[in-house]
């Protein structure tokens with residue numbers, strides 16, 4: 001944002017009085033309304049609204065559902081369906097059908113891997129049909145207050161009461177449901193400061209949330225504690241806890257993954273981090289670093305989703 005129109009501009013560049021207005025239910029400023037109408041978040045929501053859900057049956061009554069923002073995992077059984085992330089609310093119709101197709105049990109539990117809208121926007125409707133929402137403390141904190149994500153140019157308003165997690169934890173929590181031991185573990189700040197991993201122990205299935213984007217450049221949310229180094233550390237933590245036969249469900253990208261693909265992602269992150277850090281150390285500005293195309297060798301494979309090579313370079317530059 002440029003040309004501040006008010007002395008109350010905050011460090012992150014948004015106008016505190018407009019936000020207060022927005023928080024009280026008022027309309028947004030024309031500039032914010034424009035960003036909302038045209039921004040990345042709206043595009044992602046529009047795309048989810050039109051997208052079908054594809055179901056991948058994994059093992060031990062666990063499936064992965066693709067097509068509503070982040071990849072959703074669902075465990076079925078007599079304790080009711082346990083969902084890992086709830087996708088975007090506009091997908092309710094498609095997700096309802098996909099959930100009915102994997103089993104008749106009602107949805108009883110929803111775990112959020114972190115606070116982002118493409119994982120937690122479905123919270124309210126899933127809670128309204130009976131899901132108890134479980135998350136890390138920072139997910140509850142971010143969903144309960146206004147969040148500005150600078151790199152999306154978007155202000156998220158506080159979520160309605162039904163969407164706020166009712167059970168929170170700081171470091172870890174273990175659930176025993178449907179014959180599975182489900183271990184929830186907080187990462188050190190990585191993609192955000194609210195990320196958790198979800199391990200289905202007996203099934204040997206790991207949902208990494210957005211600490212792993214399979215085969216595509218990841219988004220990194222510096223506005224709520226994410227960083228490139230944190231993302232790399234979380235990737236190493238994921239590698240340390242999987243075996244060759246572990247099924248890995250990434251936050252985004254092809255939803256059934258494995259250790260080899262996770263290693264490829266680690267190698268890409270480390271290589272690009274080092275290239276961008278070198279350019280920054282030489283005194284290059286962000287624009288000069290982008291112009292040097294440090295991601296060029298990786299773009300044909302990794303730059304085919306919402307984050308292209310230039311965008312990813314800017315995200316890495318911010319953290320080295």
Ligand SMILES: [Zn+2]
Nearest residue numbers: 114116191210
């Ligand atoms: Zn995310």
